[in-house]
Amino acid sequence: MGQLSGVQSQVFRPLPDVLRSEAIVERLTTAITLGLLRQGEQLPVENQLTAMFGVATATVRDALQSLRDQGIIETRRGRSGGTFIVGTPESNSAALEKRLVGLSMAELRDLSDEQASNGMAAVRLAAERSSTRDIERLESIASLVATADSAAACVRADSRFHIEIAVLAQSERLMQTEMRLLSESVEILWSVLDWKADREWAAADHLAIVKALRDGDIDAAQSAVRDHVSRNTYRLVEHRLDAMYPTGGAR
Amino acid sequence: MTVSAKALATTAAELSTWFVEMYADLTALAENTEKGVSRARGKRPTLAERDLKAVQPAAETFLGKHVTPEAAGIIIRPGVVGDEGDIEWWKRGEDGSTARVLFTLTPQTAGFYDFETLEWFRNVIETGRPTLTGPYLDYAGMDQYILTMTVPFRLDGTIIGAAGCDIELAALESALMPMLRRLDVDAALVSQHGRIxxxxxGRFLVGNRVGELPTGGVSVDLPIHELGLTLVAAPRERF
Incomplete structure (x- = not known):
């Protein structure tokens, strides 16, 4: 193959230079941040992790050591021994700000489009597939964010709700996509929002989605998801613009 | 806060100056290339691909003067130097050098870049006027979300293609956002097709249709050739 065309050079663009052990650390810290793995929960044993991640034992050991050094996990010996989650990853507001500023307007809009698309598809399937009891359960999850007592708790409660919609949709793929989208955006979102003031409207947005589901109104449920995503995107865009292009208080 | 006509006029003028200069230099790129191509062809009746060596230095001059575009060059219509046309497209490298971008111009092959039907080419050939295309996702081309500016490329008075440049939306943002942010109202640069x-x-997201003017909103036509660009502004509204 000689010179590559525009499209082909995309295919052969460099792979992200993330070491595998760093990828494991990243995966686990994101899961803890989103609330998918909880405090006190036990991790699978080393050779299970090795098999699941499909990496060498040494790679898993490196990753666990790094998590141990950060105070996120602890390994206890003895009969009730094992590796447990004992800490929360520190959310680094400077790093989150840098990630937000690094996204262009076009990228933020694209992210928002994917969130709206995935969320709307999931809520449609959830409307078609969930039982009355499922929706009751979703309702209790929807308002969790209103009583969350920190930005990190808001991140977990918010994530829980969006993942639950994909769960009710009974779609593993939509759930995986939702988890990826949340890992890209939800921490940044709550670093931009004022959690004390904004958790109420986040909960109200969630409850509006649940109400539409309870009414069996698929169109209303989809609109509610889209509006929720749009509001979040608006706040992200405004924050980024203020950070990058300050206007001397004119605004 | 109402929209100040004076502030709007200032921003409109700034934006216009930026675009007018870009199009003037694309015209220079076309003319410089024409001189070189004409010299290389000499007395031969038809043009050959080897006659197009003047494109690279002309594109480099253009990219050297303007930091915002990521690539520039000349596109020749099919039937002039071959049945498939020719895209002499030069992309800025990280170290200041340029590298040729190759496209698949053979129909019925994977990744075929059917540029003849695209607005940035067709409109220039059909109308002979400067054209602004996008924002659009340039599939099979640069595969990016870009804006493309083109002007006619003439040889002996006949339009045989287009000269142009591609601008990534992220780069356009760096160049033009400061101008828009000086306004204390919600404002957007809008394409002739009504897209932002x-x-x-956060009210005006790129690619969205701007739709009907909001209450208290105003729209100013930007006098840049006949690109149909407008500057739309409305009292600031929080969502």
Whole structure:
């Protein structure tokens, strides 16, 4: 193959230079941040992790050591021994700000489009597939964010709700996509929002989605998801613009 | 806060100056290339691909003067130097050098870049006027979300293609956002098709249709050739 065309050079663009052990650390810290793995929960044993991640034992050991050094996990010996989650990853507001500023307007809009698309598809399937009891359960999850007592708790409660919609949709793929989208955006979102003031409207947005589901109104449920995503995107865009292009208080 | 006509006129003028200069230099790129191509062809009746060596230095001059575009060059219509046309496209490298971007111009092959039907080419050939295309996802081309500016490329008075440049939306944002952010109202640069090219708030997201003017909103036509660009502004509104 000689010179590559525009499209082909995309295919052969460099792979992200993330070491595998760093990828494991990243995966686990994101899961803890989103609330998918909880405090006190036990991790699978080393050779299970090795098999699941499909990496060498040494790679898993490196990753666990790094998590141990950060105070996120602890390994206890003895009969009730094992590796447990004992800490929360520190959310680094400077790093989150840098990630937000690094996204262009076009990228933020694209992210928002994917969130709206995935969320709307999931809520449609959830409307078609969930039982009355499922929706009751979703309702209790929807308002969790209103009583969350920190930005990190808001991140977990918010994530829980969006993942639950994909769960009710009974779609593993939509759930995986939702988890990826949340890992890209939800921490940044709550670093931009004022959690004390904004958790109420986040909960109200969630409850509006649940109400539409309870009414069996698929169109209303989809609109509610889209509006929720749009509001979040608006706040992200405004924050980024203020950070990058300050206007001397004119605004 | 109402929209100040004076502030709007200032921003409109700034934006116009930026675009007018870009198009003037694309015209220079076309003319410089024509001189070189004409010299290389000499007395031969038809043009050959080897006659197009003048494109690279002309594109480099253009990219050297303007930091915002990521690539520039000349596109020749099919039937002039071959049945498939020719894209002499030079992309800026990280170290200041340029590298040729190759496209698949053979129909019925994977990744075929059917540029003849695209607005940035067709409109220039059909109308002979400067054209602004986008924002669009340039599939099989640069495969990016870009804006393309083109002007006619003439040889002996006949339009045989286009000269142009590609601008990534992220780069356009760096160049033009400061101008839009000086306004204390929600404002957006809008394409002739009514789609947002760049907005200064979360209300106007790139690619979206701007739709009907909001209450208290105003729209100013930007006098840049006949590109149909407008500057739309409305009292600031929080969502």
């Amino acid at each position: 090219v760049l907005g200064n708030s």
